[in-house]
Amino acid sequence: MEDGINSQVERSFVILLVIIFGSGSCMTMSGVWSEIPVLVALGLPEKNRITSYIMIPLVCGFVVVVAFLICIKFLESTRVYRPEISFIYVITFIGTIATFLLIFFWDSRTYLSGQPHSVAFMINIFFVLTVDMILGNTSSGYKSLLKPEYLNWLLLGQGMSSILPGCVVLIQYAGGSKETCVANFTFMNETVVGNSSLSYSCTSWREVAPEFLFGPKIFFAFLFAMMLSCHISFICLNNLPCARREYAPQRDGHHLKKDGCGGLFQSRDTSSGEMDELVVLTQIPESEGIARSRPNNGDFMERELTNWQVAFLYAMSIINMGILYGILSPIQGYSASAYGSQTYGLLTPLREITGALAFPLFQLKPIYSYKVVVWTFLLGSISSLYCIIVAAMSPYPPFSELIIGKVLIVVAWIGAGVFHNYSRASYAWILRHSPDNRKHLIYSSALGQLGVSVLTIFMFLLVNVFNVFEAYDDQKQCPIQPTCTRS
Template identity: 30%
Template sequence: MFCSKSVLCDALTALLVVTFGTSTWVSLGGLWVELPLLTNLGIPEGYRIGSYLIIATQAAAIGPLIFVTCQCLAPKNYHLEIPTIYATLAVGATASFLLIFFWDYFSFWSGDEHSIAFLILAFFMALVDSTSNLTFMPFISSLKSKYLNWYFIGEGLSSVIPSFVVLIQGTGGEDECVANHTFINITVDPNTNVTICQNCTVWAIERNGDALFPPQSYFIFIFVVLTLSTTSFCLLRRIPFFRDQYDEAEQYENSDETPGNVYESWCSCCNCCTRRRDNDEITPLLSSYNTFEENKTQDKRKATVHSNCEDNLKFNEETCMGTEKDQNDNSKMANIVASDISIEKEDVKGNSRPSKSSFSAGHAFLFTTLTLISALTYGVLPSIQGYSSAAYGSNIYLLATTFAEISVPIGFSL
């Protein structure tokens, strides 16, 4: 019975983690893949909508800047990741809900017609994606390490699911020139006084099909995904059934059985900034996902050193308690412990290595390369995608945007 309950709890936790992970890029990626249809429906910006959307999404980078600033100004024993997740998911869900009704509301600005409402709501939806890199991983790291892969699966689905939905939706077909009216135009040349008869045709641009469902229905789908992600996060935080799925530091929150690890309000929204009751330093919530194996190795090494200390203490207490020899042995034991701990700072050849790496020219080259790649991937190339793809037709434009989103999780998995 206990085994079946544990398996059920693990399965539900994995499902909630995947659902929570889908909110990382579903809002911004969902807007990008919908641009071909919006362009065909006559959005005022036309093929320039990609450039405007880039400006709105890059402006959303102020979200991580505000979060980092508040985290630096907050006391050391406070962590703002959890309330920030609540706030960003609520803002993203609200913006996607309003987009259902205001995506086609246009306004005049600087003498031209612009989709101001769409761009403003896109800015708030992009806040979820921009801040997720700083806030989602600390929360996932508080869970057991086996759920990290499930989170990455959900993060990959955040780009794949909207792309497949847009492929099913379609763009409404290609534009065709259709003869609307044919007439004979008779003119007289004033110089030669000759009558000229011409057959003239008035052409009209018509679309040979319609999308399977309108943009309103698609934005309803985005709203449902963000709502499910928000609900999953609330369940993981507030339901005691998932309490055992956290690491030891989180499992015994609000429990008096574990001294030194007592936290306040495991399920309280008012105290979602994690805080300790005592004056000890809190265990940092922010931890990188690629340091799990290193932490396990350090724990084993510390356990070995601790066991050696206990054995030496026991031997000294039984044989030389109360003598000068006991003091000397204790001092030797302290030296042994210090030498064992210093092994962490020595490499295989026995040469000491610094605990902190210094900034070098290699680091500058890597950061410069990363900056250029990020600028091309998230700034330059998406802004000109409409001009480069739409020349071959709306269907090619659709395929280019959707497969570009699908390739992102595939590239990261490789």
Template identity: 30%
Template sequence: MALLTHFLACVFGTGSWVAVNGLWVELPLLVPVLPEHWYLPSYITVVIQLANVGPLAVTLLHRLRPGALSEVPVIYAVVATGVLACLLLAFLWGYTTHVAGAPHSTAFLILTFFLALVDCTSSVTFLPFLVRLQPRYVAPFFVGEGLSGLLPALVALAQGAGVTHCANVTREANGTQVLLETRYSPARFSPLVFFLLVAAMMLACLVSFFFLTRLPAARELSQQSLFRGDVNLSPFHGSPGDELGGEDKPGSAGKAPGEADADVAAYSPARLASIYALVAWVNALTNGILPSVQSYSCLPYGNVAYHLSATLSAMANPLACTIAMFLPGRSLALLGALSITGTGFGAYNMAMAVMSPCPLLQHSAWGAALVVACWVLFTGTLSYVKVMTGVILRGRSHGALVWYGATEQLGSLLGVLLMFPLVNVYNFFRSADYCSLQCPA
């Protein structure tokens, strides 16, 4: 039963961001077709941030009417919406209409909003639901959340999305010239098939949630929690004896040796505030700031370096979550040190993006290896921090996890708001076409 619950929690976690991640990895096939072309990513970024109305509404309702909203029906509604939106997107993604005299991808952008609404709302509903289960099932959930980025990337890799090659092109302007240009290779299957596969992943999340709500252990723990009235919606209050939500008292059935004692830890409001600040900072880096410049930091080293950094960093996320299952570290000093280390790796990636299209060691294999390694280590270290902060806050109360999700979304929003004008308005970063680069050796 424990193994089954681990598996279900993992599959449940994959539904958290699989839809939006699927949009990003499919962009190389969508951009040449849709009328917005390379402005499409900026449109998607704005639409995703508008979808934060979902977690905002859930958080306010929890705050203003504690105990009035149960996660179970909300999760059913949002995941079912995600399945339906993915199915519609598979058939309508290329449909355009004229707005203000110009063609726009109205169907694609509207369905993107609903997918983003599902994924953003998952931050304040999925994790709080896990308070019904034992703390050991939090890490498998984060493994699944990491797989929500890896699985679409692997499907896109099998599809051939974004695979490029350098081709000789003859130009007649100012005389005949033969130049190298980047060309996209044809995909092995269409976006229709890709979005149907993403819909299948969302459906698997819905099915796993259905079984999670019907596990005997889940029903028992839920009844105990409701009987004790564990609806504390403030992350900064609660006696040490109540931090486990009633179901995880020391010596309770199903606890691993030493697990209960590790979870029962009283944190002052100042230390809790530092944990939430850490959550906001880590998510600002991983979900807003650095993803905006990944192509700028990697493409100058070649398409192989770019694809390796994207794929291996996606693998580093679930790997770090798996490590957290077997080697948990709840020390705030350790998590702070890992955050500083991960920020250092991110700073190197940002520096290479600023120096694009001619970064350090561009013509050396060491330069490509270094930027790929920094992306992998950046993702891995900060993913571990996200898991362990979630485990710590799960040990306090249901409300602590609601605020964890809200803080996660707030950090991501601040990261996007910082980077959007730099990338799309002020053109602070310069893109690189590896096939036509002219940088000094």
């Protein structure tokens, strides 16, 4: 390394750190969603309603997001110039502890009013969701620190946060028996009719939990390892010299600071050498500074956004995330399980995997286009509408007895994830290339989570108060009486 430039090996190491950090940003929540069918099959008391229950802590977690935004506003004039960095340290640590506790408390039961509930599980989920929400906002601000070319790698890591848990769940499904109703014992029954007797072979049935290649405990141990890796990688990204050399020049001079906590532990007396560098930076005209901070490539040039364009992109963030997480997530158990537990169990991780592939797909050829944002959003909305209709018609969805029905619901869920996420990647790319990218990325993420919170409350009322949706699994129980056939 010469003149403050990293070698190829160092750059590759920084890329690896960025991917690991990105992979932990949504790892825990994506992992929990992928594991929900397994937990329901193993006897989670809330059954398919758990998806709507899980979203309620998300609304509570939004309060923490608001607190984070307030901190940013009030700390702008203080020496803590990058509060998101301190937040990331704290929340990745909390996320690591929460996933560790899930290993031991995922199946605990607490009786309230005589009914079993997964209270300990829900408490841990609250912290997991809060971590994901805050990390989504803080990592959005952190994106502005990295050089533009690292945004692709960060988005790739965020895509891996869904792909890896989904693949692990598919492996989990690969082993064991998925039968939930098995023969208990068989006996012969003779019935006398007139002068003759009829013999019947009768079988009594009992419900059993399906078998998997490994249990939820091992799966949550995997999530814990990934979250711990995310925490360690961020420490490295924010403190290792080779990583800090890959920061884009910042007007607040953060890329020159020696403190790795965004000014939290920085003394008010800046060292003379550091101050000299800051003076040189601030003397560079803004337009020239921007030009120097970007390669001579039109793809990386900052572009001013009008107020209407900013409002449009903010609105897309609200609607996109609101549909994807606020509406679809609470009803996935009603929509997918309507075609059988096997379809539900495989579709959920497939949805996470394919939806996450939208990010690396976008990175193959990033496009600065508002038309791409709109068209992918419309295609995602059409797919989402079909999923909602199927959920509303459960437990008797269209083509429920045909293969085409299963194919359609799988394609619809995958399409909703892919197109909505591609739209998200598109407008994030546009916001990243604006002069006020840090502010826009943080605010768009916060507004998106506001949309999720509002629609989550709405869907919770539909599912649990008005009982609009009816779960398919509740209709399929083992026969209470023995079944007999004439022998």
